[in-house]
Amino acid sequence: MTTDTHDQALNWFARLSDAEASEADWLAFEAWLEADPDHRKAYDLVEQVWVALDETPSAEVLVAPIAANDAGPVRFGRRLLAPLMATAAAAVMVVGLWPEISGQGRFQTYSTADAPRGIVLSDGSRLAMNRYSELRVRFGKTDREVAMIEGEVAFDVTHDEQRPFVIATDDHEVRVLGTAFNVLSHDGHFSVGVMRGRVAVSGQGLARPVHLTVGQQVVQQGTAAAVTSSIDPQQATAWREGVLIYREADLGAVADDLSRYLNKPVSVSESARALRFTGALRIGDEATMLRQLQDFVPIRVTRANDGIQLTARAGG
Structure with missing residues (x-):
């Protein structure tokens, strides 16, 4: 996400916090959210930061403008932070808090070389990583994120209605609550095959999100359109055997x-x-x-x- 996207999210948060926000404001906000997936992520981060501020015992929060020539961090009381957010020129970041809430520095990296590897995550979800695979995992209060860098992984996700499990590759996103499925992302080739439950897949080659159930897969190669088809549920993870x-x-x-x-x-x-x-x-x-x-x-x-x-x- 760019700095401009964060600035826009901050401005929307302050604008909609105003009791005089109109219906037109809310409609414009919804259009902004739908325009880019990063918009929703940025706005969610702003809300999480605000919740964390409410839970912070200190009456002051250390804030640093992103201006390159700024003299250094300044302390603002929480009551003054909302008006500051409304000023685009301020472009603030909460030092030490924003990186924690956004997941920066908190992702756990897992990788394999020439042998598969099994992993049990803190929520009980089980991952089987194929050879030469790499991913990063971050769990928050409201979501569970996996950044899939490369390779193939079989997921068996623990059900949690309060925290969707989202897997992101360079060009696609897979969103679930709890199910078992296989994801491949390698050299422009992407596929998802479902062994149990239901997943939603969106991204390159898909005009709209595709919902897959047990025995279905979606395959997307390079810039070609994605293709949905039926599979033997066991075939997708036969590599584990x-x-x-x-x-x-x-x-x-x-x-x-x-x-x-x-x-x-x-x-x-x-x-x-x-x-x-x-x-x-x-x-x-x-x-x-x-x-x-x-x-x-x-x-x-x-x-x-x-x-x-x-x-x-x-x-x-």
């Missing part, structure tokens, strides 16, 4: 998976793009996984420049 299952999958999708598991680029030549694969691959080292694929599909493997290329085998 050390197996990758495919049904009429194009070789490009298989290559994407191999890129993640082998931690190196795997490409498909034009000659092999039309090939399809139905079967199961046992997750293992590079030689093992590529040998299995060659047993099922008429391809040959070429290694060059720290990468792998799959081409159609002559006469295959």
Whole structure:
């Protein structure tokens, strides 16, 4: 979120705190909220800061304007803070309090290398992280946030109506209360498959949020439109048992998976793009996984420049 977005949120908070706020003000505020997802996040942070201020025993709060030439922090009483918020030029941040409320500095980072990892979060939710994955977790009073940086994770989320569980990637958001589902975000490829319950997915390639139930998935590749389809609920997390299952999958999708598991680029030549694969691959080292694929599909493997290329085998 930008400083301008924070400024706008502060101004809206002060404007709507006025008893003389009109219906037009509220309609304009709703339009502002809907214009950008960051607007709602910024406004929620302002409200959380205000609640925290009410709970702060000190009569004064340390505030620092974001002006580069400012002489230093100034102390303001809480009664004077609302008028200050209404002034766009003030652009205040609560020192030590805003970072805590907004989650800055409080995210817990989890990552994996060449082996999966299981995690139990403080709310009882269970995460199974696939190889070469990374995410950050922050739990607040009103929400549970996960920033998914890279990889694949199977979530089994503890139900909590008061605190939605939200997973954010670069281009998508997955929102749930309590359910079990799998999320993949890697190199422009994004997918969500649901094993139990219901999730809402929004973001790139989706004109509006998609609600998925058990046995459904949404897949979005690059800038292409997202596609919703049915799946075997167990197939989405078969990797947890050390197996990758495919049904009429194009070789490009298989290559994407191999890129993640082998931690190196795997490409498909034009000659092999039309090939399809139905079967199961046992997750293992590079030689093992590529040998299995060659047993099922008429391809040959070429290694060059720290990468792998799959081409159609002559006469295959």
